[in-house]
Amino acid sequence: MSPTPHESEGTAPRTLAQKVWDAHVVRTGGQQPDLLYIDLHLLHEVTSPQAFDGLRQAGRKVRRTDLTIATEDHNTPTDNLFTIADPTSRKQIETLRANCEEFGVRIHSLGDENQGVVHVVGPQLGLTQPGMTVVCGDSHTSTHGAFGSIAFGIGTSEVEHVLATQTLPQAKPKYMAVTVNGSLPEGVSAKDLILKIISITGTGGGKGHIVEYRGQAIEELSMEGRMTVCNMSIEWGAKAGMIAPDEKTAEYVKGRAHAPQGEDWDAAVEYWQTLKTDEGAVFDKEIVIDAASLSPFVTWGTNPGQGVELSGTVPAPEDFEDPIARTTAAGALEYMGLEAGTPMREIDVDVVFLGSCTNGRIEDLRTAAEVIKGRKVAESVNMMVVPGSAKVREQAIAEGLDKVFIEAGADWRFAGCSMCLGMNPDQLTPGQRAASTSNRNFEGRQGKGGRTHLVSPAVAAATAVTGHLASPADL
Ligand SMILES: CC(C)[C@H](C(=O)O)[C@@H](O)C(=O)O
Numbered sequence: 401m402s403p404t405p406h407e408s409e410g411t412a413p414r415t416l417a418q419k420v421w422d423a424h425v426v427r428t429g430g431q432q433p434d435l436l437y438i439d440l441h442l443l444h445e446v447t448s449p450q451a452f453d454g455l456r457q458a459g460r461k462v463r464r465t466d467l468t469i470a471t472e473d474h475n476t477p478t479d480n481l482f483t484i485a486d487p488t489s490r491k492q493i494e495t496l497r498a499n500c501e502e503f504g505v506r507i508h509s510l511g512d513e514n515q516g517v518v519h520v521v522g523p524q525l526g527l528t529q530p531g532m533t534v535v536c537g538d539s540h541t542s543t544h545g546a547f548g549s550i551a552f553g554i555g556t557s558e559v560e561h562v563l564a565t566q567t568l569p570q571a572k573p574k575y576m577a578v579t580v581n582g583s584l585p586e587g588v589s590a591k592d593l594i595l596k597i598i599s600i601t602g603t604g605g606g607k608g609h610i611v612e613y614r615g616q617a618i619e620e621l622s623m624e625g626r627m628t629v630c631n632m633s634i635e636w637g638a639k640a641g642m643i644a645p646d647e648k649t650a651e652y653v654k655g656r657a658h659a660p661q662g663e664d665w666d667a668a669v670e671y672w673q674t675l676k677t678d679e680g681a682v683f684d685k686e687i688v689i690d691a692a693s694l695s696p697f698v699t700w701g702t703n704p705g706q707g708v709e710l711s712g713t714v715p716a717p718e719d720f721e722d723p724i725a726r727t728t729a730a731g732a733l734e735y736m737g738l739e740a741g742t743p744m745r746e747i748d749v750d751v752v753f754l755g756s757c758t759n760g761r762i763e764d765l766r767t768a769a770e771v772i773k774g775r776k777v778a779e780s781v782n783m784m785v786v787p788g789s790a791k792v793r794e795q796a797i798a799e800g801l802d803k804v805f806i807e808a809g810a811d812w813r814f815a816g817c818s819m820c821l822g823m824n825p826d827q828l829t830p831g832q833r834a835a836s837t838s839n840r841n842f843e844g845r846q847g848k849g850g851r852t853h854l855v856s857p858a859v860a861a862a863t864a865v866t867g868h869l870a871s872p873a874d875l
């Protein structure tokens with residue numbers, strides 16, 4: 401084996417994550433956690449109010465307003481841009497606006513062309529770039545790892561710390577690799593892959609680890625697909641998910657509002673090319689998956705690890721060896737109103753939700769529109785299409801996708817988190833069942849008593865047409 405550049409320089413081979421980590425350590429040593437520099441801090445209305453209050457009380461400023469950006473997403477209505485009927489939601493949005501004004505933080509409010517779900521907006525503006533550290537008071541910050549950055553969710557007190565200092569103390573993580581060999585079969589998407597991974601690991605399998613997804617199937621994913629995979633890293637407990645940047649990554653970033661320009665661009669790309677795991681670098685753990693063995697994957701239960709092939713059946717509690725898994729399964733079946741042994745394809749749904757920071761990007765809308773085109777949403781189904789951002793919406797309209805959805809009978813909405821979680825008016829009613837392209841199927845997640853099946857955009861679209869869980873191949 402020929403020595404890697406690092407070995408020849410006398411440095412031990414490192415993983416991608418270690419390289420990015422090392423490049424951001426401001427202070428290390430002793431029993432203290434490392435102090436990391438933060439390159440990008442994203443804010444939304446839910447987890448920032450107390451952080452700003454803390455700054456105000458301490459008489460501090462936001463240290464780097466140029467590295468801080470806010471958007472409104474969780475509490476925003478999607479049927480109109482300006483009337484926030486719920487007083488709590490309205491207060492959160494108004495508080496964010498007032499805080500951003502007081503502290504000089506850039507904000508993309510409802511009606512702004514760059515408003516949208518925070519994890520859609522960052523990459524879209526070219527703010528998210530390879531090799532960065534990205535944080536946000538939001539667990540799905542892991543999405544940004546798709547660019548080869550270390551990106552993770554933080555708590556409100558940490559939000560305050562980053563606002564005040566642009567740094568964050570962090571204990572050293574462990575490192576894991578998920579290697580996906582071979583190509584995904586036709587009709588199998590990034591969402592199917594990540595749901596399968598979580599069903600293997602369980603919701604706690606990644607705890608304490610920064611995970612690098614790699615292998616042919618990962619390299620073959622679009623940037624949107626990579627974001628979908630990294631987005632759900634937190635759903636199996638990982639601290640963050642990452643994918644080494646390559647030409648596709650650079651192509652995606654190039655020309656965006658905040659992408660480096662001219663000589664800076666060349667220097668950036670040269671640096672990004674070094675951001676890969678060195679040969680011989682050691683991970684604490686590795687999982688290997690054969691992509692060819694995968695097929696469309698959906699959830700049947702009340703956590704994202706309770707999934708099964710669409711061609712499969714609802715499992716019975718006895719199918720699980722682990723006593724805890726057995727009890728959890730029994731509870732999930734009861735909440736979901738499902739009988740063990742029922743073919744997944746025979747489960748009827750009332751609502752289809754296409755959207756969220758997992759699958760609300762332009763590629764997701766295109767995939768679903770292709771399936772829906774020339775067909776009708778079943779009479780028994782209410783399909784909501786919610787672009788992840790105002791820009792995604794604008795692009796979809798430019799491509800005529802809005803018309804495809806509207807002609808099929810779907811509800812075409814404004815951007816926001818929407819039915820991904822019950823913080824705004826888009827909610828399931830008790831007992832309603834949804835096929836949803838979002839990332840969490842917890843009890844009550846989409847509305848009190850609502851039942852959620854997590855699916856890919858293609859499965860969502862086919863399900864909307866048939867009225868039961870289905871893939872485009874069934875149409
Ligand atoms: C509200 C917010 C803090 C939360 C998160 O951390 O992820 C939300 O975005 C979610 O998806 O559950």
Ligand code: SF4
Pocket residue numbers: 473474517518519538540756757758816817820821838839
């Ligand atoms: S779309 Fe869903 S997962 Fe993403 S930030 Fe909003 S609530 Fe969280």
